[in-house]
Amino acid sequence: MDKIKPQTLKGFRDFLPQDLVIRQKVIGTLKGVFESYGFQPLETPALEYAETLLGKYGEEADRLIYTFNDRGERKVGLRYDLTVPTARVLAQYAGKADKIPLPFKRYQIQPVWRAEKPQKGRYREFTQCDIDSFGSVSPLADAEIIAVIFSSLKALNFEKFTIRINSRQVLFRLMNDLGIKDKNQQLSALRAIDKLDKQSSQVVIAELKEKGFPEKLIKKLLYLIKAAKPDANLSELFSYLKRLGVNEKFWRFEPTLVRGLDYYTGPIFETAVEKPKIGSICGGGRYDNLVASLGGPNIPATGTTLGLDRLCDVIKEQNLWPNLSPTPSLVLVTVFSPELLEKSLALVSQLRQQKINTEIYLEPTAKLDKQLKYANQKKIPYIVILGPDEVKTGQVTLKNMISGVQEKIPQEKLVQKLS
């Protein structure tokens, strides 16, 4: 038999323990914030009927959905995002108030799959953290989503970020006033204007011209968009932000914000940091028609996605969590010799009963050097030595692996010392 080469698929990653320390802490922090606002967890399957996913995100996205025939019977697709599957859940359970009473506020933290061309910072499997509210048309629901974003980033130690806010209603009304009334024309124009962020006005104007808009109209449109003011709905939203404690330094009205997806119908928002340059770390908005388009009743909805990978990149790049322990273990109890193994095991049991995360080296005949090297590689902060001298006097030797300080202490003081 040929020896196979062990490898991951391109665009897919293993997460080793050192990678997961930050990821797990981010997830735990986000869950805490989401729950503090009353959002409840939801999970949906990795696979859906392909027809549930296709035609929801736009043509380009459709090509990136992993679809295949399940046992040759049904065409299925891997989860492409968390919004569409949850909208499918709402459509499916609508009216069963015992299952999902409205308003329904859910969070969902699961991986999604996209057959993108793998490149630096772009993966085929990545994790999204979503919060969405279903059942309320009030801008209070949108404001709460933004408040959760604010609280989340604060809880993650982010110091600088900007939540930019606009409304599709403002944009649609403005286009209507200028005579651009066809829905497809409106969305086509928005897709070009969406690029104002990264491209020069010239590029955007050229694209709009190519799409058949007259130059005079384009200039007027861009001028009016840049000069637009919040409408009554957005102003109400802004007043709620203040009352929900969202500091004004961290958000602003941005009339040129458009967002890529076609399904947004109201307020939209996007959050970025200055460093590192990685695009937006979260984006979202109101999408009042999606549940109905999945075969459900009219249930208004608003929400946001936080990208776990990008959040972790910012935390690493800005060194926001300098003191995060790289290992769950607090102490390694070494085995001095096979004869003393029993004493070490008894101590290990005792420490674990006191809720102290404790390891023992799994080869009881290994030399002490090897055990210390293990503790060092695994960055375990303390080691305990229980040799014949220590046993005789009822003591243990405790070594701080970071400072190198080593001391003999009575065994009964060990728990207190480590707590």
Next chain:
Amino acid sequence: MDKIKPQTLKGFRDFLPQDLVIRQKVIGTLKGVFESYGFQPLETPALEYAETLLGKYGEEADRLIYTFNDRGERKVGLRYDLTVPTARVLAQYAGKADKIPLPFKRYQIQPVWRAEKPQKGRYREFTQCDIDSFGSVSPLADAEIIAVIFSSLKALNFEKFTIRINSRQVLFRLMNDLGIKDKNQQLSALRAIDKLDKQSSQVVIAELKEKGFPEKLIKKLLYLIKAAKPDANLSELFSYLKRLGVNEKFWRFEPTLVRGLDYYTGPIFETAVEKPKIGSICGGGRYDNLVASLGGPNIPATGTTLGLDRLCDVIKEQNLWPNLSPTPSLVLVTVFSPELLEKSLALVSQLRQQKINTEIYLEPTAKLDKQLKYANQKKIPYIVILGPDEVKTGQVTLKNMISGVQEKIPQEKLVQKLS
């Protein structure tokens, strides 16, 4: 456009908030126990090269692996279990001690996919919770796995369970002594003997006869297996169990235990509860050749899988967690009238700052009745009413939704009352 029917694929499940309360708590509890023993997290991709997965589990399992062509280029497969992907990681990173120092102890909690015929209690997507140690041949490593199983089930409130322990070495040696020396013959015999658990001796004897074993040999083999004693390796393992605090009432030597998978090479173990009748809730053993079979060096390994779905079934069936809160929210602050919304929002902000999970009803114009109904459906234990009378006197009305008791208290006492 035809209205589509919103539905999940057969064998796949949505987990609504009420389903996830127990699941999340089980996962949190297991992680805590795993980490108390120094196991570190690992995650592997949902998709692997098909060749990594195929041919590892046996013929029948191979047919259940979801495989498809990724963009028509590579044959890929969805994760079938967590053991083979982790063994692939070990094979891939072997020798990079900065990545994975040995012994390596990892836990992994992720969904797996199997194209089984969907039926009651059998799903196509389910979650496994695995712990494995790589790099130690000592029975101390096996004993630690069993100690983690014991601690985990205790931490989950399980009162009655039995960890049955045997060793493939005992079984192989016994067959060698009887002249059954061919490896394939040995595994073939074991697969029949594995059924002693659920079938009568007659059925097992018939199967062995069909496989070509002489009746006299079969009777001798079964007699000797039932009368087998632990070997030196198992006896050493048992002595460690005691010292690691694993209560003798919860485990026993079971010479007829075989386990299904071909790759086990040493101690094997399986855990069951009496009620409900759902088969084993966890199983595992030593598999010293798997990493090498995936193209890596010889790295010994031992571990176990706990089935999340079955653990949750036991907890629900036996009502082990009667007081688990069905919602993360502690209190709903109602909105008495749009004019008083501001007062309610200020109180909500204040409570959240005090780490009290607080909700506000997302339609500020909704009648009080509707808000109370929402709290009731969502099983939020407390509601606060802040009407004109309360505002005038600096009080709030606090209602316990479980007992129905309602009282007016000074606003500054609210945090203390809810904490």
